[in-house]
Amino acid sequence: TISLDLVNGDEINFVELLTAADELTLTDLVDYMQEHIINMDRNWFQQNIVQVFNTVSIPKFVLDSNILDRKHTALICSWIDRKEDTAIYLPNENPYNLKLLLRGTRDGFLVEDFRKRCFNQGPTLIVIQTSSSKSGKAIIGGYNSSSWTGSNKFTHSAESFIFSLRNDSHSYISTLSRIVTENDAISDDDSHFIGFGHGDLYIFKGSCQKKDYMYGILDKNKFSMDELEVFQVVKDLETLQIP
Template identity: 30%
Template sequence: MTRQALTDTLLRDISELYDGADDYNVKIQVGEDSETEIFNAHSVILRARSTYFRSAFSSNWAKKEGDFYIFKKPNVSAIVFQIILRYIYTGTIALDAINVESNLIELLIAADEMNLYELVDHLQQHIINLNHDWMVQNGVKLFNIISQHKGIFSKLEEYCNNIMNQEPELLIDSNDFWRLDDETLITFIQLDNLKMEEVNIWENLVKWGIAKNSTLSADMTTWGFDEYGILKKTLTKFIKHIRFFQMTPQEYYYKVRPLGKLLPKELEEDLLSYYIVPDCKLATKVLPPRKSQNNKRSESSIITTKHFNLLSYWIDDGQETLPNTLRNGQYEYNLLLRGSKDGFGVEIFRTKCNNKGATLVIIKLKNSNKIIGGYNPIRWSGSGSYLNSDQSFIFSFYSNDLDSSKIILSRVKDSFYAILDDNNRGQGFGFGDLYIFLKSCKLKHYSTKIHDSETFEIDDYEVFQVIKK
């Protein structure tokens, strides 16, 4: 018989003690009230498998009545302890069993409490490998537990932080979102890398606060002074973590200003002053933008996610007047060319951008924060002729400001001259409304002039392929 076979025989014989032994000397009472159940066990097995039980028996945590140790665990349910005890005796756990899958979080807590470190590690990895549906159903509960046990379940803590940063909608869209405890929610809204617009964080915080108070109606138009007072008290500890000063003027005006009663008076006055006189001195500490809001999207070194969201809105026939909130559009932007990396010549433009379908040209002007550009909904191909389109547009805005008063959207008014698909250096929009390489900005075939001069100098430029998701 091989060594492995001998080992397997030993494990089998020990595991049979779980089901068939009558020489047990420990009675463990688990659960509370009507859910109480008593399990029989052997102290020698418990000591060998768990330092928790070793300490319990050696320091008289467990009382002895006659020949039996009496041990009580009211904080562990019978179904969870049954799984734990089977693991202690057999070294196995059926993770796909219904009673295990439906109690994974409780199992994790119990295994940690009983110092079953290998099982804790095994359960953490199993939860990480579970499908999206499990996280949707159990995410809020898991996040609360991880927040309450910081530093204990390190693998899951890292996993949960990544989800908070990258897929916050798994929490936000959950029917149990309101069950997030205070500390978990504070951890969530403090994250620098949180991939969520600040105004959406604010709106969901308000919804959470309302749901936490059963006396509050979801219809805030019916509220009086008392209702606002209740919600303000609930939200007080969270307000200082919301980055109000990083919202657009439209977001502030429509989403924050009407709820000014919820804010400290000083913050309310500072916000009003800031959005009317941006350079005014503020008493409130201004938190920096989240790193995810600073990150350039689709490898752009010129514009941010908010600019791309605005451009997506325009591609979808949005007007120059901005909506209350800009949300992620239905488009992906694939970088084809960057002047500072690939060169500014027309030949490289033809090589990288011709026959790529719809494209977006982004031009940063020299010695300025101003950005101009245009959307070609057809393609570049060097046909040497005009392309007919009623969907093209040119535009200008600033890299550091999406104030609607500084944004220009200029749609084509003569569709026959929408796109100049030149085979030399005349690529652009209209008859000089925006020539990329000739650096011309006149007003001919588009509705509005996008630059105050008829010429411009390029600091850098990018071309993106526009792909509908």
Template identity: 30%
Template sequence: MDTRTIYELMIVANKLKFEELSEKLENFLIVANASWLKIHFSFVYHSIYKHNKFQNLEKFCNDIIAKHPSIIFESTEFTSLPESALVSILNRDDLQMKESEIWDYLIKWGTSRNPTLPEKLEEWSDENFMTLKSTVQQCLPLIRYFHVPSSDVIDKIKPYKKILDKQLWNNLKHHLLLPDRPKTYKILPPRLILTQELPARVNEIFSTIIKEEHVAKISSWIDSRQISYSLTNNPYEWQLILRGSKDGFAPRTFWDICDGHANTIVITKIEGTNEIIGGFNPLAWDKAKSGDMDTNKSFIFSFKDGNIHKSILSRVKIEKGALYCSDRKDKVGPCFGCDEFLMNSYVSDFTQDKQNQCHSSIDNCYEKSIRTTNDTFSIIDYEVFKVVEDPSKTSFFSTWD
């Protein structure tokens, strides 16, 4: 039984109030499948707070966030974090973040939940500030205000002073001028920031299919570069979000795990030929959608025998239908064009029934075929990576509208 199935069984057991079974599965996941939980951290974290029952998993996740807060604070899904989850994080004395950064993220979280607030702060009315205050009121007492540098109090907190308790703001002003004077407001202790380096993460295998040389070349294709990136100047980080040999080969697994993820690379290895084929999708996969997805930025590719020097790149030429979302998501996974790279299985396992294909016809949406045959095939393994930009470098995402 794959890890995803165990996780879903835990959810079902909890819903049916099989508490002993649910707790055993929860502990089994933490002890035996911690790496899977970390790889699918965002999914797991939002899921446990949605059900609000899994205290051990909640602690497991919060321990990780305390040490590596960027995993959630820099996530695109941060603003959808439930209030109870954010409160739980801000309560941590060992949260490894500067207090002024925590304040910035709290304001970001609060304003995102009120999209009608004016973009420019100088246009805010008293009612706007009260709206924000109402949204973040459970989190405000958890900020360690008296441990924020003076410059950040002036630059970051003062503009939002109307959402603060008046006694707190007065104490904070006096603290800036006379830091040794006794305070009438309860002062939380500073967070316990680690001075030593955090333990190095255990390095899991990057990929069962490709090497760093493939990553550099495919990254170059994303940016339409004539000269390939080297291993040292590639501006992208590839984050593994799914591996068939770990998460399962069912089409439904692809849609459940990849749902909502944009800028992804799907990579497969064909059984019997060792060909590597794949595709880049700049759009977000949507498991609720049925029909075409239109883009002029996608492409498909292959490496014969896995050889980086024997590659075929095929860019989309017909924007409408560049990708397709089938309504049979129990059988059909990712589909580029008119089945020009299709992952498909009637037995819900891409490795079993040779129903995957790279079909070539006069109706192709892509420039050329990435295989020399239309024969269907099974795969050995497949992976989906999320391609993330290094903010210090210029690349495709920074110029793409």
């Protein structure tokens, strides 16, 4: 535990600490320190406003999620671009905008809700917060590099993957499972078999058993959903190289 004296400290030291906190993506601490600096000495703040706000980088996109934080999305989007483990995106460098299409607790958990909101939307990211079990909660999901259409066929993809994340802001333990059988990557079903592979992740069946992807993503084959979110995945045009 680190003890900080935010009453008798030097304002410049606060700015330096604010910079370090932002680089470590300690969002709660950054917000608290910004508020404290403002309340501490309004005259000093007004004179140094540019210095204060230049220490904190502003993300390009607003993340609307009850499941993921910016560190999670930076990691997942690094997987989309096949980044090496040593070169994953920092949260403020993430070139992808995740636009919320469906939230289970808001829009419903039914296949019909998914059809209405998520079909024909281009590449999508599905994220599930599982219910508590002996092994605790987990975040699982999958990336579909093409559209869900309800064709009742398996569709080819070399870029799709499924994953799991430990639901712990202090941990980076994760499982990335890329497609092996590319022709069976996406179960583009119109009903309860919507998902990835031949059951590697069936969203509405609540099942995940290794079939066509590299690894299983849970230590059991069944799960229940506390929350479901589906995002349209859009890459920032500014990051694309135009010849």
